[in-house]
Amino acid sequence: MKFNDYYPAVLKEIEETLGEIDETIISNFALQILDAPRIFIAGVGRTGLVMRCFAMRLMHLGIEVQILGDITTTAVSRNDLLLIGSGSGETDSLLSLAKKANNIGVHILLVSIDPDSSIGKLAQECLKIPAPSPKLTHKQEMTSIQPMGSLFEQSLLLTLDCLAGLLMHKKGMDSESLFMYHANLE
Template sequence: MNKIKTIMAEINEVMNLVDHEQLVSALPYLQKNKRIFVIGAGRSGFQAKGFAMRLMHIGYTDYVIGETITPSIQKGDTWVAISGSGTTKGIVADTEQAKKIGLQIVVLTSEINSPLAKLADTVIIVPGATKTGSGIKSVQLLSSLFDQTVHITLDTLTLMLAERDQTSNEAALNQHTNVE
């Protein structure tokens, strides 16, 4: 089979298993009057950064953990953690600290029984293959399938937020970098 068709079939299989109600359940935790902090390691970190950029485009105040301009977290903030396995030590430890401080925790993972998922106030399961072997099996290397499908899941969540908040594409474009 053509590799593109194989990869697209894998992506479709996973996306058909992402529970829309889990996305709906995450919406109340993501509000324009709250600060949102995102965290992920490796390629999950890239997905977290992409999500943070889209949140900014639709008018949210959000930060990426580990960046030099990120302020300290405070009770009442929202924490979005991404880890396919849900066992990435640094992500779990930082999320434990965020939970102790009193942040609301949103987790995206492929493992419902993972340490990270157990810390969450709401979990979105994205069952793409991870480097530890969890999730839907894939012909792709390491966690590529999780990374691809978590990106689509986060873009879907962003679209749901934009629609809820009545943020148009034009308004988002006005927040986009406009350097010539």
Template sequence: MNRILDQIAEEINGVIAKMDEHDLVNAMGVIGRNDRVYATGEGRSGFQARAFAMRMMHIGYTSYMMGETICPSMHEGDVLVAISGSGKTKHTVEDAEAAKKLGVKVIAVTSKPESPLADVADAVIVVPGRVKGEAGGSIQLLSSLFDQSVHIALDALCLMISRRDEVSDADANANHANVE
């Protein structure tokens, strides 16, 4: 019998293998060097959004998490990265729709390319991991497979952006918390 860790790693590798890396390239094209980047998502998708916003800060971007008390107003030209496995999470879709009306560029991260969230987006990163409410496709609970795969996909996006912008590991480290 396979170890449970091996089974989980195999599932994640299966999702990553199904992803189209052009989705990441297209998303990178939406994010300009001087853009402010906002992130949103509910539940565990929200945790992935926070991790993405933090890594974007590390590579020199001004980034915010929607709903935080220090999150400023959005303006035309800003970027919103919205994460929802189903593409139907009410608050996430509402954030994306409101942002779009302001002229904000929207990147959707979802397992459902045909969804309300994807419909409003300028770029869509499809992460085909099982989400809450779906049967089969994973030994894991709820949307764990989607969440884990999103983390990897968005870290890959950050790496691609850092290479494009010529941000080194030392540069990122200089932005890392130094009082901990």
């Protein structure tokens, strides 16, 4: 297969996946993010990198956000919000974090392929991204021409970027006003 044949197929997969995103849950996520005193972000691997991108956008929106695992991360408190990205919803380290957060009274949101996963059962709400994953053992709704979890990771990035755009509009901000939060020591 050639690049010019491959990328349109990849874009079609992403478009089909994003077309299945539940608008109501996205709206709920936006409201919960705006209502939370602080946001904590968690994810590992490539998904973790995407979650870090979203944390950066939240910071640009003037929202207090921290990435779990960073050395400057503070303690969580009851009513804080933990947003977890996990394709399978079964990642051991994230499941452990979710259990601890649940015991503290932290509000948990999950973005995953599998809302019925172990982390999904601990979360107050789960946004499903219907992409395939080699980690899931049950029958999956779709297949992908891409390697491993690429479709989930790409769809996660675009979904969270769209969510950041919705938050920007809800806060009455624009790209110019976000720039005041951009790093100035580079």
